[in-house]
Amino acid sequence: MNKHKTLIYKFIQSNPHLDYIISFCKKFKINNEIKIYIVGGTIRDIFMSISNSKKLDIDVAIYGNIEHFSERLGSHLDAKIQHTKQFNAYHIENDDYSIDITHTRKENYPNSGDLPLYEDSNIMTDLKRRDISINSIALEIGKDEHNIIDPYNGIKDINDKLIRINHHNSFKDDPTRISVSYTHLRAHETREDRGGGRGE
Numbered sequence: 752m753n754k755h756k757t758l759i760y761k762f763i764q765s766n767p768h769l770d771y772i773i774s775f776c777k778k779f780k781i782n783n784e785i786k787i788y789i790v791g792g793t794i795r796d797i798f799m800s801i802s803n804s805k806k807l808d809i810d811v812a813i814y815g816n817i818e819h820f821s822e823r824l825g826s827h828l829d830a831k832i833q834h835t836k837q838f839n840a841y842h843i844e845n846d847d848y849s850i851d852i853t854h855t856r857k858e859n860y861p862n863s864g865d866l867p868l869y870e871d872s873n874i875m876t877d878l879k880r881r882d883i884s885i886n887s888i889a890l891e892i893g894k895d896e897h898n899i900i901d902p903y904n905g906i907k908d909i910n911d912k913l914i915r916i917n918h919h920n921s922f923k924d925d926p927t928r929i930s931v932s933y934t935h936l937r938a939h940e941t942r943e944d945r946g947g948g949r950g951e
Contacts, residue, residue, distance in 0.1 A: 755798070755899055755906060759890060762797045768807035768847055769793070775827055776892040785815030788855070788874055788889040788900070795885050798909045808849045812877055812889065817841065817854045824850070838869060856880070875902060884908045884915045 763770050776787045791810040813820055821841035825832035830845035841852040855877035858867035878887040884903035891898040899906075908915050 756897065759794075759797055759897065759899070766807070769809070772807070772809070772824075772848070772850070773892055773897075775824060777894055779820065779823065780892070780894055783815065783819070785813060785820060786855075786874070787820070787892040788812040788814075789892065790878075790889045791881075791886055794888045794890055795905070795909070798885075798888070798906055806847060806849060809851075811850060811852045812855045812874065813852060814855045814871075814873060817852060821852050824852075837866075874900060878902055879917055881917060884913075884917060887917055 763773060773789075779785070780787065788811065789809060790812045793809045817839065818841075821832060821834075821843065825841075825843045828843060828845055828848055830843045830848060833842040833844075834840070835842070839854060843850040843852065854871050855874050856869045857872040857876045858869050858880045860867050874889055874891070878889060878900065879902070881887045884905040885908050886905070887901075887903045888905040889900040891900060903915070903917055
């Protein structure tokens with residue numbers, strides 16, 4: 752895992768916008784009981800060696816007071832803040848940043864294709880609810896160093912060029928995940944796992 756941390760640190764250092772956000776998170780943690788994770792596409796793209804555009808587009812998952820964190824970050828960036836009450840999610844945007852912030856959560860789909868019901872949970876449950884393994888990697892921001900969380904071996908699947916769903920109901924819960932997965936297949940010349948998930 753050390754080589755993976757080295758890759759992430761080099762990427763952060765080469766991306767001033769990401770470095771700025773992470774520095775804010777580290778300082779915020781000093782006086783606040785909170786866990787902060789960079790999740791989703793940003794982490795995936797680091798391991799795929801894909802460079803981001805000039806505007807930083809990232810997803811942040813919070814375990815703690817999401818409202819306080821989002822308001823402070825928005826103010827710090829002098830950016831617009833939008834709050835979606837239904838999912839208690841925040842979107843922060845200006846010319847340099849587009850940041851989506853959610854609380855780590857568990858989701859339940861009453862029926863296939865319905866919008867999910869959710870409840871706050873921990874990062875492991877949050878990663879499990881996601882669609883495919885390569886999108887289920889998190890970087891926990893620490894005060895001194897960062898921790899890679901990869902419960903579904905997403906990094907290995909990236910190296911093996913493999914698309915693997917996290918659980919059998921992934922596509923049933925949200926059919927739009929099918930098109931997203933095949934976008935990854937075509938864009939990154941990956942192959943599909945025919946096993947239909949990991950059996951959870």
